[in-house]
Amino acid sequence: MIRYPLPLQTGQTIGVTAPSSGVEPELHELINQAKKQLERRGYNVRIGDTVWTQQKAASAPKEVRAKELMAMFKDPAIQAIIPPWGGEILSEVLPLIDWDAIEPKWMLGYSDTSTFLFALTIMTGIATAHGTNLVDLRSDEWDPVTSKFIDFLRASEGMGFEQESSANYQSKWQHDAKPDPYVFHFDTITEWKVIGGRSAEMTGRFLGGCLDTIRHLAGTPYGDVRSFQQQFLNGEPILWYLENCELNATDFHRSVVQLFYAGWFDNASGIIFGRSPAGQMTEDFTVIDSMERLKELTGLPIVYDADIGHVPPQITLINGAEGTVKVENGKATVFTLLKP
Secondary structure, eight states: OBBBOOOTTOOOOOEOOOOOOOOOOOGGGHHHHHHHHHHHHTTTEEEOGGGGGGTBBBBSHHHHHHHHHHHHOTTTTEEEESSSOSSOOOOGGGGGGGGGGGOOOOOEOOHHHHHHHHHHHHHHOOOEEOOGGGGGGGGSSOOOTGGHHHHHHHTTOOEEEEEEOOOOSSSSSTTTTTOOSSSOOEEEEOEEEEBBBBBEEEEEEEEEEHHHHHGGTSSSGGGGGHHHHHHHHOOEEEEEEEEEESSSHHHHHHHHHHHOOOTTTTTTTEEEEESOOOOBTTBBBHHHHHHHHHHHHOOOOEEESSSOSSSSSOOOOEEEEEEEEEEETTTEEEEEEEOO
């Protein structure tokens, strides 16, 4: 069975640690602003030392990152963990984690943070939250899509939530832009799309993350999807969500074909791909071509340009929870049930 953390309550503490990348000095103010916004909403915030440093593509040596992360999981005074953002080489810390010592506690994020979220759910059956990063919570107001994360962190097992796709998304990152009123400045109409049609409906247990990083877990204990389904899901199908940060079209295709060969899509109900800032074509081969070929390989419905990942905003998806996704004429409804 999937295990869900206890609900986060006002007055409790959120821990901030950087198991992947830390924050350079010139961007420290983003962390301070996000901290103030969470405190303004009634939460305490404890920031770890790794958040403030960055060297050689990581916040600190892998041993330091793993120790601080485990300390926050073991600390009963911390009820949830939100890293500042993702990064590149979180996978280094996975062998250093005492998985048996982790009790359910919400952890939220995306990008390379999803590498840990994915492994944690696979290894322990503990639900994890794929959604906003800490730095994107630094405004007085949170947009309607991003803000749903707090509903999930406050939720109890058995509760259900409906989310709607965004009306518009932000096409380019603007870390130096002032919130007006949101951190994100939405300038492009959102349209969730379906390979080979205009509508799709899928139900299964959510599982996924950043394709660039979690693809490397295939063939390791941290990516044993078949065992995860048998041990924690009683064989229920997986509803996959994946987002592409930097992969060009052919690298994207090699990656999804590898996951197909690894059996990740053997017992699945569908695949959702997030909007991507990458996906450059190789000669005349595009990411859409890859998705069409993946649909032929798997026979699964495939949705793309969803509110997931590196082109904000993004919906919150709970690894391990039961989900139903309906897409019709460019709009989507996502229902999540925190089912054991």
